[in-house]
Amino acid sequence: MAVSTPLLRSLYHLPLSIEAYEKFQEHISIIQGLQLQPSHAKWTYIWGFSSFSSRNTYKRLIGHQHVPRAFKWLCKSACQNKRKFFFWLILKDCLSTRPLLKRRNMHLPNYNCVLCSLNVEEDIFHLVFDGPFASSCWFSLNLMVSNNSDPLDIMESFKDQLRLPFLWRLSSQCVT
Numbered sequence: 182m183a184v185s186t187p188l189l190r191s192l193y194h195l196p197l198s199i200e201a202y203e204k205f206q207e208h209i210s211i212i213q214g215l216q217l218q219p220s221h222a223k224w225t226y227i228w229g230f231s232s233f234s235s236r237n238t239y240k241r242l243i244g245h246q247h248v249p250r251a252f253k254w255l256c257k258s259a260c261q262n263k264r265k266f267f268f269w270l271i272l273k274d275c276l277s278t279r280p281l282l283k284r285r286n287m288h289l290p291n292y293n294c295v296l297c298s299l300n301v302e303e304d305i306f307h308l309v310f311d312g313p314f315a316s317s318c319w320f321s322l323n324l325m326v327s328n329n330s331d332p333l334d335i336m337e338s339f340k341d342q343l344r345l346p347f348l349w350r351l352s353s354q355c356v357t
């Protein structure tokens with residue numbers, strides 16, 4: 182049984198460009214050359230089962246994504262949702278710091294940190310990890326902040342230093 186040409190024509194939008202027409206002719210010759218054999222083949226979804234599953238469909242559509250370990254720790258932590266959300270904002274660099282507001286064209290008289298007198302912009306690294314107040318908080322927990330400005334790497338470093346499963350509870354107590 183050959184695939185019918187009118188069905189194939191319905192897949193193309195007319196008028197065709199020269200390149201599209203050449204491809205169309207090429208596809209016709211390939212498809213008409215195919216001979217479908219009756220067989221006992223079993224049709225399955227791409228995940229290998231004949232039953233539909235929304236979960237598997239979403240998995241296929243989303244694909245595999247590399248999620249940094251800090252997000253997994255955050256999801257599994259037992260701390261309050263408001264703290265989880267706060268740390269999620271930090272990890273995603275979405276916390277409404279003054280430089281972020283500046284990038285969003287919000288005019289402020291000053292974009293420097295108000296927690297210290299260092300006259301530096303209030304970015305996340307300074308506010309949460311490197312500033313005098315934040316440093317004293319981390320120091321009280323015997324945690325050393327690495328010079329890396331990526332919050333995900335710093336969280337990895339904290340996790341290594343603490344060697345405890347409840348990193349988020351400790352760190353959220355420090356900043357609140």
Ligand SMILES: [Zn+2]
Binds near residue numbers: 295296297298307313
């Ligand atoms: Zn400061």
